Amino acid sequence: MILGTASHVGKSTVVAAVCRLLSDRGCSVAPFKSQNMSLNSYVTRDGAEIGIAQAMQAFAARVEPRAEMNPILLKPKGDRSSQIVVMGRPYRDVAIADYYLETDRLLDRALEAYARLAAEHDCVVVEGAGGAAEVNLYSRDIANIRLAERLGLPIVLIADIERGGVFAQVCGTIALLPVHVRRLVRGVIVNKFRGDPELFRDGVAILEHLSGVPVLGVLPFAELELPSEDSLSIEDKRRRDHPVRIAVIRFPRISNFTDFEALERRVSVDYIRPGAPLDGYDCVILPGTKNTMADLADLHASGGADEVRRARASGIPVIGICGGYQMLGRSVEDCGVEEGFGTLHGLGLLEVETRFSVYEKTTRRSERAAAPVDPILSGMGTVSGYEIHMGETRRDEGVLAAFGEDGAASEDGLVIGTYLHGLFQNPTAVDGLLSFLCERRGIPYSPIGDEEDPYARLAHLVSESVDLDALLALALDGDGSQG
Numbered sequence: 412m413i414l415g416t417a418s419h420v421g422k423s424t425v426v427a428a429v430c431r432l433l434s435d436r437g438c439s440v441a442p443f444k445s446q447n448m449s450l451n452s453y454v455t456r457d458g459a460e461i462g463i464a465q466a467m468q469a470f471a472a473r474v475e476p477r478a479e480m481n482p483i484l485l486k487p488k489g490d491r492s493s494q495i496v497v498m499g500r501p502y503r504d505v506a507i508a509d510y511y512l513e514t515d516r517l518l519d520r521a522l523e524a525y526a527r528l529a530a531e532h533d534c535v536v537v538e539g540a541g542g543a544a545e546v547n548l549y550s551r552d553i554a555n556i557r558l559a560e561r562l563g564l565p566i567v568l569i570a571d572i573e574r575g576g577v578f579a580q581v582c583g584t585i586a587l588l589p590v591h592v593r594r595l596v597r598g599v600i601v602n603k604f605r606g607d608p609e610l611f612r613d614g615v616a617i618l619e620h621l622s623g624v625p626v627l628g629v630l631p632f633a634e635l636e637l638p639s640e641d642s643l644s645i646e647d648k649r650r651r652d653h654p655v656r657i658a659v660i661r662f663p664r665i666s667n668f669t670d671f672e673a674l675e676r677r678v679s680v681d682y683i684r685p686g687a688p689l690d691g692y693d694c695v696i697l698p699g700t701k702n703t704m705a706d707l708a709d710l711h712a713s714g715g716a717d718e719v720r721r722a723r724a725s726g727i728p729v730i731g732i733c734g735g736y737q738m739l740g741r742s743v744e745d746c747g748v749e750e751g752f753g754t755l756h757g758l759g760l761l762e763v764e765t766r767f768s769v770y771e772k773t774t775r776r777s778e779r780a781a782a783p784v785d786p787i788l789s790g791m792g793t794v795s796g797y798e799i800h801m802g803e804t805r806r807d808e809g810v811l812a813a814f815g816e817d818g819a820a821s822e823d824g825l826v827i828g829t830y831l832h833g834l835f836q837n838p839t840a841v842d843g844l845l846s847f848l849c850e851r852r853g854i855p856y857s858p859i860g861d862e863e864d865p866y867a868r869l870a871h872l873v874s875e876s877v878d879l880d881a882l883l884a885l886a887l888d889g890d891g892s893q894g
Contacts, residue, residue: 412564412595413536414543414555416580420571421602421630423464424637426538428873429886430472431866433534438887441528442468444538445521446483446554448493450666450701454797454832458774459499460484463669467637468536471866479524483517483553485510488664488701498524501772511551518553522561534886537564544587556592565597565885568624573603573632577614582621597885598627600877605632608876628877636676636865653679655848658692660685660715660735662706666699667799667832670732673841678848686713689722693848697735699832703765703802704745707738707755716758723760728787728825728848733800736818736828737765740804760826761819762807773798779815779831781843784824788813790843796831804830 413429415422426442433440442465453466459478469476478499486494493510495502497520505513528535540554549556559566570580581599588596599622604611608629615626655678659671662685674680681692685706689695697719700706710716723729731739740763744754757765775798781791794814806812806819813820818829834840838859849856873879 412539412559412562412566414539414559414566414568415541416544416568416570416584417542417574418540420569420574422538422569423468424635424869425567425569425600425602425630425873426536427468427471427637427866428869429536429882430468431870432874432879432883433536433886434471434473435870436883438534439474439532440472440534440536440886441474441532442472442480442538443525443528443535444481444540444554445525445558446485446517446540447481448485448487448540450486450664451669452484452486452496452667452799454774454776454799455499456776457499458776460496460501460772460774460799461499463667464538468538471869474532479528482521482524486666486701494701499774501770514551514553514557518557518561521553521558525562536886537562542584543568544584546587549589556589559592559595560589563595566592566595567598567600567627567882567885568596569600569602571603572601572611572629573605577601578618578621581618581624585622585624596624598881599624600627601629603632604629625878625881627882628873630873630876633872635869636672636862637869650681651675651677651679653677654852654854655679655694655845656681656692657694657696657848658683658689659696659698660710660719662698662700662734663709664701664706666701667733668698670698670832670835671696673835673838674845677841677845684713685710685715686718687715689718689727692722692727693851694728694730694844695719695722697729697731697738699732699799700734703734703737703743704755704767706734707743707757710738710758711755719758720760723826726825728827728844729760730826730844731761731828732834733798733830733832736761736763736830737800737802737804739826739828740764740819743767743802761821761828762810763804763819763828765802765804767802771801773800773830777815777817777831779817781814781840782811782820784811784820786824786847787843788820788824788827790839790846791837792839792843794831794834794837794840796833796836798830799832800830 447462451463453463461481465481466476484496661682739761740757778795781788
């Protein structure tokens, strides 16, 4: 079980690394996170919605993502409430205080999911959530303490030295754990170290002395091409210096911004607040959102809708994904499913209308051919992705669909809307967009070729920086190794 001293210390990547290292040794392994809170999600082959981090870890383990890997997913709505997704299906929206009334039942569902995975695999690598030592939450913490109590797995604690205070992080966390959970802590990994790790050799000795727990390794800070787990990651994005500039509207309730990380690695992508000037950008993207109505209202109030329209009028491509696609139409009508906004005007850039009439979510994977429309779609070919959305969108008669029967496109091909998350994880989609934007700028563009497997790189990095034998021994035959 991988726990952290805080959120965003690297638990997800360490779990992915352990999964790949075990898989490399012929072990059948699966990731598991009982409860995740994230707006970056993924759809499995059977239409279940899980946190994208668990999908990423499944890819690292070379197994198919499934609902059991993340049985409870919380999707914050920005109004002190969250949608609860149970075993991949929407359950209901609740205020966070009311959610805590359900944790006993939800823990049972999570344990059932874990048991199924454990019965089918040689090893299950469990990820905690946030910081392990949130003392005020112990009675209802189904992702860390209560889960650790029920599973009895060896625990490895991850600390982030880049934040500073690594000694207090580790020793404070261990000291605050309940005694019966503290005894399960078998190792510590110090993450995100910059510079020569030999300079921290004395620090390792001091940390082991103070905590009474062996330090299994010191991982270097590294830029890894892995999907971001949650909204905290958006603050860490580093802007690439490139002549081609893409603006992604950072809605207050933005979701699945992992859709654009392949673009970030090749051109300059800025996440900008609604209403910020769009002058100088080569493309504008409206991303997904957990609440289309509320974010559309904010877009109008901030002046952002007018900014997007001005960009479109000047010939700049405008692309909408999921909720962003819904906003590009003439109107969005809420029949009480989202926030009771009634009907809001859209941006009027596509001849479509969206209606939220029932509390039902579309979740499915699909493969579709892009419409043969210049200058962007014609270069994309066949793409795959997944849908995660409430509401239904209707195109006017004669309006061109963008991908098969999905989405819509303007006559000149410069406004594109689609429900397909993961569109720009397709190399052909990246090439189709960026080749056009680079051509406009008069600069060369090299199509995406074969890329290094990021999970192989991650596994190599971890194998060179930790006591691999000790780490894998805990996974396979440590004390109480699988409950």
